[in-house]
Amino acid sequence: MSDRIDIALTVNGEPVRAxxxxxxxxxxxxxxxxxxxxxxxxxxxxxxxxxxxRVDGVIVRGCLLLAVQCDGLSVETIEGISDTGExxxxxxxxxxxxxxxxxxxxxxxxxxxxxxLRRSNGGxxxxxxxxxxxxxxxxxCTGYQAIVDAVEDxxxxxxxxxx
Amino acid sequence: MKPAPxxxxxxxxxxxxxxxxxxxxxxxxxxxxxxxxxxxxMRLSAPSLLVDINRISELSQITQRNGQLEFGxxxxxxxxxxxxxxxxxxxxxxxxxxxxxxxxxxxxGTIGGSIALADPAAELPACLLALGGEIEIASRAGRRxxxxxxxxxxxxxxxxxxxxxxxxIRIPAAQPQDRFGFAELARRHGDYALVGLAAAAxxxxxxxxxxYFGVGTTPIRARAAExxxxxxxIDAAVAAVASDLDPNGDVHASAAAKRHLAGVLLRxxxxxxxxx
Numbered sequence: 177m178s179d180r181i182d183i184a185l186t187v188n189g190e191p192v193r194a195x196x197x198x199x200x201x202x203x204x205x206x207x208x209x210x211x212x213x214x215x216x217x218x219x220x221x222x223x224x225x226x227x228x229x230r231v232d233g234v235i236v237r238g239c240l241l242l243a244v245q246c247d248g249l250s251v252e253t254i255e256g257i258s259d260t261g262e263x264x265x266x267x268x269x270x271x272x273x274x275x276x277x278x279x280x281x282x283x284x285x286x287x288x289x290x291x292x293l294r295r296s297n298g299g300x301x302x303x304x305x306x307x308x309x310x311x312x313x314x315x316x317c318t319g320y321q322a323i324v325d326a327v328e329d330x331x332x333x334x335x336x337x338x339x
Numbered sequence: 340m341k342p343a344p345x346x347x348x349x350x351x352x353x354x355x356x357x358x359x360x361x362x363x364x365x366x367x368x369x370x371x372x373x374x375x376x377x378x379x380x381m382r383l384s385a386p387s388l389l390v391d392i393n394r395i396s397e398l399s400q401i402t403q404r405n406g407q408l409e410f411g412x413x414x415x416x417x418x419x420x421x422x423x424x425x426x427x428x429x430x431x432x433x434x435x436x437x438x439x440x441x442x443x444x445x446x447x448g449t450i451g452g453s454i455a456l457a458d459p460a461a462e463l464p465a466c467l468l469a470l471g472g473e474i475e476i477a478s479r480a481g482r483r484x485x486x487x488x489x490x491x492x493x494x495x496x497x498x499x500x501x502x503x504x505x506x507x508i509r510i511p512a513a514q515p516q517d518r519f520g521f522a523e524l525a526r527r528h529g530d531y532a533l534v535g536l537a538a539a540a541x542x543x544x545x546x547x548x549x550x551y552f553g554v555g556t557t558p559i560r561a562r563a564a565e566x567x568x569x570x571x572x573i574d575a576a577v578a579a580v581a582s583d584l585d586p587n588g589d590v591h592a593s594a595a596a597k598r599h600l601a602g603v604l605l606r607x608x609x610x611x612x613x614x615x
Contacts, residue, residue, distance in 0.1 A: 181347060198347035198389070201376070220340060221377035222444060234417070234446040240376040241447065244347050245369075245391060288443065311528040312441020 183247040187212070188256025196243050203227040203238030205246075206253055214254035214283050218314070225313030228284035229253050235291045254283035263290050266330050273326040277317035284313050289327045298338035300331040342379035346388045350395055353477060353506065359390045360502050361479050366390050368504060370413060370452040373444045398451070398506060403428060410508040412451025417442070419450060428512040431470060431519035431539055435462040438521075441529045451505040454490075457497045457557065460531040462523070464491055465558035469519075469537040469550035472510040478503040491557040516542030520611035522604045523553070526591065533592045536604040540612045547612075549605070554586035554597055564605060573609050577602040 180195045187210060194209055201220075206212040206229065218224035220239045227238035230252040257263055263286055269275070276282045292301055292309040301309070306327045307320075315323065350356035360366055367386040369375060370393065378384040392398065398413040401422055408428040410419065419425045420436040439445055439453070439462055453463040454474060467474075467487040474485050476499065485498045492498060499505070513519070523535030532553040540547045547569050549561040563579035586597040 179346070197344065199342045199344055199379075201341075201380075204341075220380045222373060222440075225441070225443065228443055235443045236447050237373070237443050239380065240372055240444075242347070242369075242372075242376075242389075244349075245372075245393060247349075291442065308437070308528060309442055312443055 181244050181247075183244055185246045185248060186250040188252055188259070194243075198242060198244050200243045201239050202229065202231075202236075202241045202243050202246055202251065205243035206238065206251070212253050212255050214258075216280055216283060218280070223312075223314070224281075225284040225288065226281055228287045228313065230257070230287060230291075235287050254287060257287065257290070265333065266290060266293070266326070269326040269329045269333075270323070273322045273329065275319055275322040275326040277319055281313055281315045281317075285310065285315065285323055288313050289323075289330075293327070293331055293334060296331065298335055300328075300335045303328060306331070340380055340382060342376075343382055343385040345379075345386055347391065348388060349391045349393075353395055353397060353504070356390055356392050356395060356504055357477060357479055357502070359388070360504065363388045363390075364501050368392055368455070370455075371415065371448040372452075373440065373448040374452070374456050374458070392504070401425060403512065406512050407509050408512050410450045412449060412455075412505045412507065414450045416440075416445035416448045416450065416453075420445060429470070429510055430513055431521060431537060432463070432466050432510075434519065434521040435466050435537060438462055438523055438525075438529070438532070438535075444529075450508055454508055455497065455499060455505050457491050457495055458531070459494060459556050459558070460535070460553040462521075462532070462535060462537070462552065465535060465537040465550040465552035466521075467508065467510065468558045468560065469539045469548045470510040471539075471546070471548065472508060474498075474505055475507040475509065476503045477506045482506070484509075488560075494556040496556075511541075514542060518612045518614065520608035522607045522611075524600055524604065534586075534597050534600040534604060536601070536608050538608045538612060549608075551584060551601060554584050554601060559584060561601075561605075568605075568609060568612075573606065576609070577605050580605055 184193045216226040218226035222237045222240045229238045366388040369389040369391045398411040400411045426433045472487045490498045518540040520538040523532035525532050535552045537550045552558045561583035564576040567576035567579045580601045588594040
């Protein structure tokens with residue numbers, strides 16, 4: 177009943193083919209089959225946000241999506257989004273503002289913050305909007321203030337740049 | 340944890356999904372998966388087959404038709420949250436959506452999935468009850484429509500039978516004189532509510548509905564409070580809530596605390612229902 181299934185998808189712009197068990201979730205597939213270990217596994221039930229990845233352009237929980245569901249879709253991980261330079265300013269701001277300590281939540285925080293910044297389309301979200309958008313990402317080093325500071329810096333810098 | 344093994348089938352169409360479900364009583368429908376996958380990962384559920392309906396494009400639309408707003412069962416929370424049509428014709432749902440979990444969850448979670456799961460602390464079942472909505476269901480036997488009042492039967496129990504699938508959620512479109520109110524109390528943004536209230540005050544015909552969530556096994560109409568609020572007596576309405584609701588206490592709040600909070604929410608929501 178649980179025969180392996182062939183899938184073909186795009187991961188960070190590269191075509192990938194694999195034969196997988198239906199029960200394998202996306203983040204396990206990325207980490208174990210593709211050795212893309214930047215996406216982390218925390219709670220495995222959608223609460224912590226450490227496994228956040230982008231699928232067809234929007235952020236999702238990598239632990240709540242099966243890899244078989246991604247057949248034909250485009251998956252982007254922190255590795256790919258780092259390589260393209262899309263969030264270089266956000267990463268620099270996280271360093272400058274000490275917005276990470278152990279770093280476990282950081283890939284998920286970056287992808288989640290980037291979705292808000294992209295959606296804001298040149299307008300700077302308020303601290304309240306930043307907090308609401310990041311509410312599903314846990315930082316157990318309790319670095320939330322610094323994370324919001326970093327996102328706020330990038331929001332205002334990008335707004336200036338957009339003028 | 341990892342889920343127990345299961346088979347997986349991708350439905351190509353509604354008819355295909357119905358055929359797949361028809362032959363497999365132990366199958367579960369996989370829509371957004373934002374509640375099903377945690378249940379599988381924690382091995383609270385171990386279906387033999389998942390029927391993935393995510394590629395059925397005919398179930399994804401949000402459309403206006405005959406004075407009603409129709410949500411295809413697969414419409415994502417995030418699509419509805421950012422839809423102008425929903426903001427205009429279903430302002431109650433637009434108010435409720437940002438309270439559902441978090442952005443990454445809303446990008447996947449579906450309107451139909453929330454209704455089918457019928458979590459007693461979830462926002463959308465209560466909204467549907469307050470709005471007097473209806474649920475269209477398809478199966479091998481054909482199509483049927485169930486009113487929200489008759490759909491939520493018990494704890495995670497609905498009018499859905501095995502082999503049935505929700506296709507459409509329908510609500511009467513908001514008219515200019517209609518008023519809507521929504522409030523919930525949760526420990527953290529995005530958590531399930533300790534207590535929540537969705538309310539609709541329709542002008543033509545004049546109907547007031549108060550639907551509480553998080554205070555019982557289903558979303559619950561507070562009918563005595565509705566009658567008192569119709570008379571404009573907010574104090575009597577708050578007093579009546581205590582008899583309308585019989586919440587169980589849990590680790591987050593005692594029964595007495597929930598009853599008190601239900602009254603607090605009623606005052607907040609009543610203020611939203613007053614004409615500007």
